[in-house]
Amino acid sequence: MKQNNTLKSQLSEVIYTPESLLKHPLKLFKQMWRDLLASRELARRLMMRDISAQYRQSFLGIIWAFLPPIFMATGFTLASNANVINVGKTDLPYPAYVMFSTALWQTFVEALNGPIQAVTVAKPMLARVNFPREALILAKMGEVFFNFAIKLILIVALFIWFRVSVSWTVILTPVALIHLVLLGTFIGILLAPFGVLYQDVSKALTLFTGFWLFLTPVVYPIPSAGTFGFLVKLNPVTPLLVTARELATTGVVSDPWRFWIVSVITIIGLLLTWIGFRLAMPYVVERVSS
Numbered sequence: 001m002k003q004n005n006t007l008k009s010q011l012s013e014v015i016y017t018p019e020s021l022l023k024h025p026l027k028l029f030k031q032m033w034r035d036l037l038a039s040r041e042l043a044r045r046l047m048m049r050d051i052s053a054q055y056r057q058s059f060l061g062i063i064w065a066f067l068p069p070i071f072m073a074t075g076f077t078l079a080s081n082a083n084v085i086n087v088g089k090t091d092l093p094y095p096a097y098v099m100f101s102t103a104l105w106q107t108f109v110e111a112l113n114g115p116i117q118a119v120t121v122a123k124p125m126l127a128r129v130n131f132p133r134e135a136l137i138l139a140k141m142g143e144v145f146f147n148f149a150i151k152l153i154l155i156v157a158l159f160i161w162f163r164v165s166v167s168w169t170v171i172l173t174p175v176a177l178i179h180l181v182l183l184g185t186f187i188g189i190l191l192a193p194f195g196v197l198y199q200d201v202s203k204a205l206t207l208f209t210g211f212w213l214f215l216t217p218v219v220y221p222i223p224s225a226g227t228f229g230f231l232v233k234l235n236p237v238t239p240l241l242v243t244a245r246e247l248a249t250t251g252v253v254s255d256p257w258r259f260w261i262v263s264v265i266t267i268i269g270l271l272l273t274w275i276g277f278r279l280a281m282p283y284v285v286e287r288v289s290s
Contacts, residue, residue: 032278035132042131043138050143069102069151076219087220091250093162100158100248101218103151104180104241107144109209111184114140116195116202119281123196126285133281134274137189144181167251176244179263183240186270193280197287217242222254236262 073095080087080094090097118136119126126133159166195201215235222242223229232238239258246253253259 028275032134032274036134036138039132039135039138042135043142046135046139047142047146050139051146054143068106069099069154072102072219073099090221091246092164096155096158096162096164098219100155100245101241103148103155104177104244105213105216105218105237106151107148107177108180108184108237108241110144110147111141111181112188112209113202113205114144115185115188115192116205119192119196120202123285126281133278137185141181141185144184148177164249166249167247169247169251170249173244173248176240176247176259179259179266180237180240180244182270183236183262183266186266186273189270189273189277192277193284196284212237233258236265 076087076098077095087094092100115137118140119133122136125131158164191201191205195205212235215231216237217232218241222232222238239255239262242255243253243259
């Protein structure tokens with residue numbers, strides 16, 4: 001009897017505390033890489049489901065991918081021709097300039113919103129099923145590239161219409177495009193856990209990206225001086241978007257150093273936020289489920 005009481009006393013004092021994987025970075029990276037590879041098939045299925053649902057329940061269907069750049073290009077072209085706005089000289093005919101830039105900007109915004117939307121929609125599945133969370137992010141990234149491929153049809157048609165010549169560097173444009181998508185994904189993953197817990201994040205993001213658009217050279221060339229010009233150059237989207245546009249047209253990259261600085265920061269930030277995302281999601285799911 002006395003021995004049993006002693007044993008119970010010893011058991012009651014034992015507390016299990018899981019060891020953080022941050023203390024074993026090599027093991028953590030191996031697990032992250034393994035989950036990333038394991039999530040490919042699920043990501044493909046989720047991407048096909050989301051793309052199908054995106055256009056299936058719409059009367060205009062895939063035409064919606066063309067309408068935003070068309071309306072923006074038309075509106076700003078009319079305003080420019082009427083001297084309502086003075087955008088300055090552009091390397092391309094203005095309608096093609098606005099439409100191409102708008103397609104790039106929308107691709108960035110879709111990449112930014114993608115992780116937040118994916119995790120928010122998948123809340124019930126996250127609470128009930130154990131699967132690699134990376135599949136949600138990869139599926140949204142695939143959807144972003146698919147949507148840009150649809151817009152690319154319109155861009156090519158417009159370039160042919162205006163007889164816009166392209167440089168051989170057009171084959172390098174996907175590099176800048178991928179970096180632009182990675183920047184949006186990096187910010188989206190950073191905000192995703194907060195977006196699941198608070199709806200204010202998605203609403204605030206809609207307002208912020210609307211303001212962010214005016215600090216990005218989408219409908220105007222980069223200002224050369226002044227406070228506004230400084231803010232535009234400070235904008236991390238600017239060198240990535242401008243480089244993608246220049247590689248596809250003129251072939252002369254105006255600011256390669258800023259492009260690579262933003263790209264390196266994006267890749268490092270993406271890796272760090274990926275780690276944070278993996279560590280934070282179990283707690284987020286537990287809080288949402290409770």
